[in-house]
Structures are given as C-alpha cells and as structure tokens.
Amino acid sequence: MKEKVFSGIAASPGIVVGQAYLFDVEEAAVSPHPIPEKSVGAEIARFEDALIATRKELINIRQELADRAGRKVTDLFDAHLLVVEDRTLIAEVVKGIEEKRLNAEYVFQSVIKEYTKAFLQVEDGYIKERLSDIRDVARRVLHNLTGSKRADLASLEEEVVVIAPDLSPSDTALMHREKVVGFATDAGGKTSHTAIMARSLEIPAVVALGNISAAVSTGDPLVVDGTSGQVILFPSRATLARVKREQTELLRFETQLEELKDRPAETRDGFRVTLAANIEMPEDLPSVVSHGGEGVGLYRTEYFYLNRVDLPDEEEQYQAYRKVAKTLHPASVIIRTLDLGGDKFNSALEIPPEFNPFMGWRAIRFCLERQDIFKTQLRAILRASREKNVKVMFPMISGYGELKRVLRIWEETKNEIRRQGVPFHQDMEVGIMIEIPSAVVMADELAREVDFFSIGTNDLIQYTLAVDRVNEKIAYLYDPLNPAVIRLIDQVITTGHRHNIWVGMCGEMAGDILSIPILLGLGLDEFSVSPVIIPEVKKLISSLRLPEARELAQEVLSYRSADDIRAAAKKVISRTAPRLLKAEQSRVRPAGSG
Amino acid sequence: MPEIVKDIKIENKLGIHARPAARFVQLSSRFSSDIILKRGEEEVNGKSIMGVLMLAAPQGSTVKVIARGVDAETAMEEIEALIKSKFGED
Numbered sequence: 001m002k003e004k005v006f007s008g009i010a011a012s013p014g015i016v017v018g019q020a021y022l023f024d025v026e027e028a029a030v031s032p033h034p035i036p037e038k039s040v041g042a043e044i045a046r047f048e049d050a051l052i053a054t055r056k057e058l059i060n061i062r063q064e065l066a067d068r069a070g071r072k073v074t075d076l077f078d079a080h081l082l083v084v085e086d087r088t089l090i091a092e093v094v095k096g097i098e099e100k101r102l103n104a105e106y107v108f109q110s111v112i113k114e115y116t117k118a119f120l121q122v123e124d125g126y127i128k129e130r131l132s133d134i135r136d137v138a139r140r141v142l143h144n145l146t147g148s149k150r151a152d153l154a155s156l157e158e159e160v161v162v163i164a165p166d167l168s169p170s171d172t173a174l175m176h177r178e179k180v181v182g183f184a185t186d187a188g189g190k191t192s193h194t195a196i197m198a199r200s201l202e203i204p205a206v207v208a209l210g211n212i213s214a215a216v217s218t219g220d221p222l223v224v225d226g227t228s229g230q231v232i233l234f235p236s237r238a239t240l241a242r243v244k245r246e247q248t249e250l251l252r253f254e255t256q257l258e259e260l261k262d263r264p265a266e267t268r269d270g271f272r273v274t275l276a277a278n279i280e281m282p283e284d285l286p287s288v289v290s291h292g293g294e295g296v297g298l299y300r301t302e303y304f305y306l307n308r309v310d311l312p313d314e315e316e317q318y319q320a321y322r323k324v325a326k327t328l329h330p331a332s333v334i335i336r337t338l339d340l341g342g343d344k345f346n347s348a349l350e351i352p353p354e355f356n357p358f359m360g361w362r363a364i365r366f367c368l369e370r371q372d373i374f375k376t377q378l379r380a381i382l383r384a385s386r387e388k389n390v391k392v393m394f395p396m397i398s399g400y401g402e403l404k405r406v407l408r409i410w411e412e413t414k415n416e417i418r419r420q421g422v423p424f425h426q427d428m429e430v431g432i433m434i435e436i437p438s439a440v441v442m443a444d445e446l447a448r449e450v451d452f453f454s455i456g457t458n459d460l461i462q463y464t465l466a467v468d469r470v471n472e473k474i475a476y477l478y479d480p481l482n483p484a485v486i487r488l489i490d491q492v493i494t495t496g497h498r499h500n501i502w503v504g505m506c507g508e509m510a511g512d513i514l515s516i517p518i519l520l521g522l523g524l525d526e527f528s529v530s531p532v533i534i535p536e537v538k539k540l541i542s543s544l545r546l547p548e549a550r551e552l553a554q555e556v557l558s559y560r561s562a563d564d565i566r567a568a569a570k571k572v573i574s575r576t577a578p579r580l581l582k583a584e585q586s587r588v589r590p591a592g593s594g
Numbered sequence: 595m596p597e598i599v600k601d602i603k604i605e606n607k608l609g610i611h612a613r614p615a616a617r618f619v620q621l622s623s624r625f626s627s628d629i630i631l632k633r634g635e636e637e638v639n640g641k642s643i644m645g646v647l648m649l650a651a652p653q654g655s656t657v658k659v660i661a662r663g664v665d666a667e668t669a670m671e672e673i674e675a676l677i678k679s680k681f682g683e684d
Contacts, residue, residue, distance in 0.1 A: 078616040082643035
C-alpha cells in the first residue's frame with residue numbers, strides 16, 4: 001500500500017505509530033410506537049430511570065477523569081450533568097409522552113433533534129461546538145433507554161490508534177494511554193472539549209481531518225503526529241525511521257528537562273538567575289514544586305476578592321500567605337498587593353464601570369483610596385513574614401509621589417503591628433512593579449526608594465504601544481519584541497543595577513522563548529513564569545552562554561524592527577536549543593487564556 | 595410575588611459559553627424564584643442549561659435578567675455578581 005498523508009489540526013502533541021481501530025458510534029435505531037394510556041406513567045418512569053442511570057455514568061467518568069487528569073478538566077462535564085438535569089428538556093419530554101402517547105426513546109430523540117436544529121442556527125462557533133456535548137449525553141440516555149450496549153474505549157484489549165468520525169468528551173475521557181496511543185478524527189477543533197481532554201491525558205491527537213474514518217480500516221498501520229497535525233496511513237520505511245528518530249529526540253529532550261528540575265537556572269558558563277513561579281493561590285504550590293520553581297516571583301492576590309459578594313478578612317489572607325511562605329521556605333515569596341480593577345472586579349466594592357478601565361481606578365490607585373482594605377492586606381502580609389522569606393510588591397506605580405504615599409502607609413502599618421507586639425520581618429524587601437511608561441522614565445528616582453523592580457510586561461507593552469490586546473483587530477500590534485519595548489526594558493534594568501537593586505520580570509514575556517535570551521543578555525536577574533513552563537525556560541537558559549546572550553542583547557538594542565529582533569533571537573536559539581524553537585512554533589494555545 | 599428586572603452586560607471575552615452557562619444554571623437553580631433570561635426576542639429559563647446555551651450571549655451584549663419569587667432579591671444580587679465577575683474567567 002502506498003503511503004498517504006492527511007493534514008488536520010494538531011490537537012494534542014506527540015508522535016506515535018500504531019494500528020488503527022475504527023470506532024464508529026452508531027446511533028441507536030429508534031422508531032415510534034404507541035403507548036396505552038395506562039402505561040404512560042410507567043413510560044415516564046422509564047425515561048426518568050434512564051436519566052438517573054446516565055447521570056451515574058457521567059459522575060463515574062468525571063471521578064475517573066479527576067483521578068487521572070486533575071480537577072481542571074472535570075469542569076468540562078458540568079455542562080453534561082446539567083443537560084441530564086435540565087428541567088425544560090425533561091418537562092418537554094414528559095409532556096410529549098403524555099400528549100402523543102409515544103415511547104420515551106422516540107419523544108426524547110425528537111426533542112433533542114429540535115434543540116440540535118436550533119443550535120445549528122447559533123452564529124457563535126464556540127456554542128456550536130457544545131452541540132457535541134449535548135449529543136454525547138443524548139446518546140447515553142438513548143442507550144440507557146433501549147438497553148443496547150455501546151461500544152466502549154475503556155475495554156480495549158490491545159494498543160491501538162483510535163480513528164473516528166468524531167469523539168465525544170466522555171468517550172475520550174475513558175481512553176487509557178496504555179491502550180489508546182493516539183487518536184484522529186474527521187471533525188473537531190482545537191478548543192473542543194475532546195482536544196482539551198486529550199492534552200490533559202497526554203494522548204497525541206489530530207482532529208478535523210475531513211474524511212480519515214472513511215479511508216482507514218481497523219488494523220491499518222499509521223502514524224499520528226499530534227505536533228505537526230498530520231496522520232500518515234501506510235507509512236513507508238523511511239517515514240517510520242523518521243518517526244523513530246523524532247521519538248528518540250523527544251524522549252531525550254523530556255529526560256533532559258526532568259534532569260534539570262532540581263538544578264538552579266544557570267547558563268552553560270555558570271551564570272545564575274532566579275527562575276520563580278507566578279501563582280494565584282496555595283493550591284498552585286504542588287505545581288511550583290513539581291516543576292522545580294525557585295520560589296514565587298508573583299503571588300497574585302486578586303483571587304481572594306473575585307467571585308464573592310463580601311471581602312476577605314485579615315485572617316483568611318494571613319493563613320494563605322503563611323501556607324505559601326512556609327511551604328517554599330527558604331525560597332522567597334513575592335506577594336503583590338491587590339491589583340483589582342482593569343478587568344478584575346469584586347461585587348462588594350461597587351467599582352463603577354469605566355470607559356477605559358485599564359487606565360482607570362484600579363490597583364494601587366484603588367488601594368490608596370480604600371486604605372481600610374489595603375491595610376488589612378498589608379497586615380496579613382507582615383504577619384506572614386516571620387520566616388523572613390516574604391517580600392511585598394506594589395502594582396501600577398506611576399510616579400514618585402504616589403510611591404511615597406504607599407510607603408508611608410506601609411510604615412504606618414508596620415508601626416501598628418510592632419506596637420501590638422506581633423512578630424514580623426522588620427527588614428522585609430519592598431519592591432514595585434514597573435508597568436507604566438512613566439515609571440520607566442522616573443526609574444532613577446523610584447530605585448532609591450525600593451529594594452527591587454519587577455517588570456510587568458503585559459501592561460507595560462499595552463501602555464507603551466497603546467494596544468488593547470483583547471481587541472482582535474489590533475492584537476497584531478501587541479509584540480514583546482517591539483524595539484521600543486526592548487529599549488524600555490533595558491532602561492529599567494540598567495537603572496536598577498546602577499542603584500544596586502535587582503530587577504525581575506513577572507509578565508508573560510519572561511516565559512517567551514524568543515525573549516528569554518535577550519532578557520538574559522540585558523541582565524535580568526529574575527524570571528517569574530507560569531509553573532508549567534519552568535522546565536522549558538530553565539532548559540533554554542542552561543543551553544545559552546552569557547557572552548552570546550549579551551552580544552544578542554546589544555545587537556537588538558540597535559534594531560529598528562521587531563522582525564529583525566525576532567530573526568536574531570531565532571538564530572541564537574536554533575543554534576543552542578533547536579528543540580525549544582520547534583516546540584514554540586507548534587505550541588497549542590488554549591482559547592480564552594489570559 | 596416580588597419581581598426584579600435588570601439589564602446586565604456580558605463582559606467576559608467569550609460571552610456565555612459552556613462553563614459560564616453551567617455556572618449560571620448551577621447558581622440560579624439554588625433559588626426558589628423563577629429566573630428568566632432575555633436577549634432580543636429570545637427568552638429562556640435561567641435554570642435550563644439548554645436554554646442558557648442557546649441564548650449564546652456574546653461579549654458586549656446585554657441580557658435582561660428577571661427574578662420572580664420570594665428570594666428574587668438575593669438571587670438577582672448573586673447573579674449580577676457572577677456576571678460582573680466575568681464568571682471568574684479571562
């Protein structure tokens with residue numbers, strides 16, 4: 001058989017070879033038949049039993065998934081469960097059975113068909129994809145009603161690559177990596193729940209292949225490349241050899257990352273930087289530890305205030321800060337004070353809606369006015385500092401006068417706590433976020449007042465380039481490698497170092513593969529990134545030499561365009577860590593993140 | 595029967611998609627009041643996931659929330675807080 005290549009969407013990375021297993025979910029055949037009047041009650045009860053059975057199945061699947069892939073993905077089944085509990089849907093079916101005196105299967109299927117029709121008219125693609133969730137539940141209910149056994153991916157006997165027209169989230173959830181080495185489907189998208197689940201279960205997958213299920217028979221040999229988005233049917237000997245090479249390379253790469261875990265972030269010639277994690281709550285700690293993070297460079301505290309109608313008290317905050325500080329001791333933990341506003345709100349605070357919230361009443365501006373809330377947080381931070389590994393950081397500082405006001409409140413709070421005899425770290429390091437261009441301009445004056453700077457690139461880029469990156473029309477203008485951004489960052493680091501304070505970065509740019517060599521060369525002392533990407537960042541830093549990073553940084557400081565800067569950075573990485581460049585290019589970015 | 599009606603703007607990036615819809619239904623189901631959602635001509639039961647999904651309220655759209663029943667006031671407060679918090683997303 002001649003090799004045949006199919007191209008689709010890369011849904012979950014990794015490359016595997018295996019034998020195809022054609023999985024086709026047959027719709028249960030349903031025909032109408034009349035129900036005698038006296039049996040209407042029993043028919044409704046039968047329908048309700050099927051709902052209860054389906055609910056049980058879904059809860060079991062969710063539990064199994066939670067054990068294997070963690071809590072985050074199990075949310076995907078909340079909508080499934082709500083469909084089984086949907087009062088309107090249930091009422092419509094019950095009414096249908098009563099009025100038409102027809103069997104539950106038939107009435108249920110017709111109601112679902114009506115919904116399907118309505119859903120197909122919705123313009124929003126994201127909502128349309130939810131149709132697969134509803135069909136998934138409906139199929140389960142029908143199988144429970146008819147008592148027919150459904151094909152099931154949990155009980156496979158041998159290792160296979162699953163090929164299907166489409167896979168429901170619940171089918172995917174039941175796959176085991178030991179048996180299903182990969183899968184490929186005709187339908188689907190990158191943000192479909194099936195794709196998200198495949199990534200969590202670490203099963204390589206390609207979706208949206210069009211007609212693969214018609215071209216493949218069970219037993220056919222094939223390759224699923226979830227990194228490039230290709231499926232190769234009847235792979236040639238040369239293809240198999242290439243796959244083998246890639247698998248070996250990938251395995252070696254993963255082993256290298258694993259080996260780096262307990263080592264510091266250090267260049268090949270022994271220059272050390274701090275590689276810390278950004279976290280939101282104590283629940284993130286296991287991830288920091290398992291990925292080898294060296295402390296926390298940004299502890300966002302907004303989480304306490306969101307999704308609730310009241311305000312968090314001092315004790316609640318203290319317990320959380322203390323837990324983080326104790327767990328990571330002696331590594332340091334930088335707590336950023338409240339950064340509410342912009343796009344983050346608490347309903348008890350009644351922050352009025354603004355036309356331009358990112359430039360409005362937010363973060364430190366809000367805290368300076370609501371000093372009651374601010375001081376409560378400062379007290380909690382101070383109390384958690386006993387082990388001397390806590391640092392405090394103020395967001396959105398725009399100038400000298402503002403910083404002095406903040407520091408005055410900080411000293412007042414320290415005095416209050418001191419008078420009460422509560423132990424705390426008297427010389428706690430105090431830093432500010434540099435995220436407003438005016439703070440860069442005034443960095444010389446600000447550096448005299450604090451112990452460190454942490455560059456918040458998400459806002460700094462947006463304010464410097466005047467780009468709202470949420471606006472899709474202009475999102476292309478949002479570029480960390482814009483020469484203006486690089487020069488500003490250089491200015492911050494140089495000024496900080498002139499005043500003998502360290503300079504870190506906690507925005508997304510600190511984890512951007514192409515930016516890292518430049519930042520290293522500019523002299524950044526600390527990189528704080530999302531825990532999951534720590535191994536990759538560490539790998540990149542450890543494959544560079546300081547002189548080459550410095551040379552790159554000096555070179556790009558003279559460049560006039562982001563494209564030139566990007567090309568120069570790529571050149572360095574393709575020489576030192578080509579695998580990372582490849583991973584970067586095929587990176588799957590989840591929808592709706594950040 | 596107390597009835598409260600309020601127009602609320604949807605601000606999270608993807609509008610009311612699956613997860614927010616689920617959270618909306620979970621919340622409104624906790625109240626004995628009827629919760630009705632309206633957008634343009636469409637009117638759906640706020641306790642029905644199918645209904646809320648079908649409303650497909652995108653970012654920037656305004657939905658009319660109607661709470662009718664003894665606990666209408668608390669229901670409206672908490673629903674408004676949920677929508678304003680962007681369903682904890684973004």
